[in-house]
Amino acid sequence: MAPHGNGNQRSFKLQAEYLRRTEDGQLAQSSANSLQELFGGYHARQSGWYVQGVYQFLPRWRFGARYDSLDSGEVAIALVQQGLLPLADFAVLAPASPSRVSAMFDWNPSEFSRLRLQYAWDQARARGRDQQLMLQYLYSIGAHGAHKF
DSSP states (O other): OOTTSOTTTOEEEEEEEEEEEEEEEEEEEEETTEEEEEEEEEEEEEEEEEEEEEEEEETTEEEEEEEEEEEEEEEEEHHHHTTSSOGGGGGGGOOOOOEEEEEEEEEEEETTEEEEEEEEEEEEETTEEEEEEEEEEEEOOSOBTTBOO
């Protein structure tokens, strides 16, 4: 969206997406203490989403923000439901709802390069919130429409 009609001068882009994943299959469990291997059904469902906006306020300058979230969903393990294994054996499948908020600022010194500064508050781990500061330099080289290298 270009509020003043010229997308090269000023523009705003809003983007959102919802994702969903379902898994069905068999789970095999073997132990070093036992020669027996156990098999059982496995079903999992996850979902997540994000929304982001980027505002170009001058021809080569932009800033933006993003929020993303995941719901680890439901997991059904037949071996646990039948009492053959404890749920604690599958700690990596414990319910979680990680989220992240990011803000970025970038400058394009040319049509072939971009310098981006991004800061994120990431709440993916149970211990608390990670703060991440990233400085990124992107550049493009090689054949393109204006030059056939």
